Amino acid sequence: MMLYDMPLYRPPSEGSNLILQVTYGCSFNECSFCSMYKSKSYRARPMADIFADIEDAARDWPQAHRVFLADGDALGLGFAELKQILLKLAETFPDLQRVSAYATPVNLLRKSAQELEQLRGLRLSLVYVGIESGSPEILKRVTKGASPASIEKALAKARAADIKVSATVILGLGGRTLWREHIEGTVELINKTAPTYLSTLLLGLEETQGPRFMQRFERLGGAFEWQDETGTLRELNQLVSGLEPVRPVIFRSNHASNSLALAGNLPKDKSRLLSEIASALSGETKLRSRYIRAF
Numbered sequence: 001m002m003l004y005d006m007p008l009y010r011p012p013s014e015g016s017n018l019i020l021q022v023t024y025g026c027s028f029n030e031c032s033f034c035s036m037y038k039s040k041s042y043r044a045r046p047m048a049d050i051f052a053d054i055e056d057a058a059r060d061w062p063q064a065h066r067v068f069l070a071d072g073d074a075l076g077l078g079f080a081e082l083k084q085i086l087l088k089l090a091e092t093f094p095d096l097q098r099v100s101a102y103a104t105p106v107n108l109l110r111k112s113a114q115e116l117e118q119l120r121g122l123r124l125s126l127v128y129v130g131i132e133s134g135s136p137e138i139l140k141r142v143t144k145g146a147s148p149a150s151i152e153k154a155l156a157k158a159r160a161a162d163i164k165v166s167a168t169v170i171l172g173l174g175g176r177t178l179w180r181e182h183i184e185g186t187v188e189l190i191n192k193t194a195p196t197y198l199s200t201l202l203l204g205l206e207e208t209q210g211p212r213f214m215q216r217f218e219r220l221g222g223a224f225e226w227q228d229e230t231g232t233l234r235e236l237n238q239l240v241s242g243l244e245p246v247r248p249v250i251f252r253s254n255h256a257s258n259s260l261a262l263a264g265n266l267p268k269d270k271s272r273l274l275s276e277i278a279s280a281l282s283g284e285t286k287l288r289s290r291y292i293r294a295f
């Protein structure tokens with residue numbers, strides 16, 4: 001039986017797929033809003049242990065057809081290691097259709113175009129990239145380790161290799177003072193890059209993370225002021241209204257942290273989504289209670 005090194009995180013959409021830990025932690029681990037891997041240091045797992053887990057999993061679930069590579073940024077592994085893992089998965093699971101992983105812009109940029117194409121050929125067909133914001137200033141303030149330009153380049157590289165991107169942005173990340181820059185920059189970045197999927201999360205900080213987030217945010221001047229419920233709905237409204245991506249984007253705000261769950265395709269469903277947001281802003285639609293939202 002596979003034993004996971006906890007904590008283990010995976011996107012909600014990977015809930016019914018096989019999760020295979022190929023690294024522990026996150027190779028960057030510096031984003032000031034993220035506390036996911038603060039308890040682990042980043043390391044690659046020995047290949048023999050990964051192969052043993054694959055064989056174990058195949059005994060229990062030989063028909064598995066989708067595999068998610070954990071932890072934080074499996075794309076932090078080198079091309080040769082990823083290739084070995086993907087080959088082993090393909091030879092072990094005859095029905096394998098899709099392999100996915102979290103990825104950072106830096107890790108995508110470190111792979112050559114040919115390497116990404118080869119990985120795609122071995123069924124790595126989806127990466128989850130937290131872009132968080134398209135504002136250069138906010139990305140600096142939260143120590144994202146990426147700029148809008150590097151994110152744009154990384155997403156274009158994934159696209160050129162036919163690897164789908166599921167991108168997330170964080171509402172409330174600029175607080176009350178920088179929310180306009182946050183949304184304007186994000187609209188611009190999404191319109192240019194048009195990831196296959198886009199979803200929103202709502203900023204939430206663990207108690208231990210709060211002081212570090214504030215301190216880093218405020219280094220560039222100005223205090224961080226939390227957005228309220230109406231403020232984040234306005235952000236959502238501005239975001240959806242500005243999105244005119246160069247290719248259709250499947251949009252979701254159904255992560256547990258969101259106060260309003262939306263789903264649609266952009267730009268096709270824009271007016272419906274905007275009227276759902278307007279109904280929430282007017283109080284006609286009830287928002288999810290804070291007590292049932294997971295942060």
Ligand code: SF4
Nearest residue numbers: 026029030031034072
């Ligand atoms: S890259 Fe992702 S997992 Fe790593 S610290 Fe940043 S948000 Fe967290």
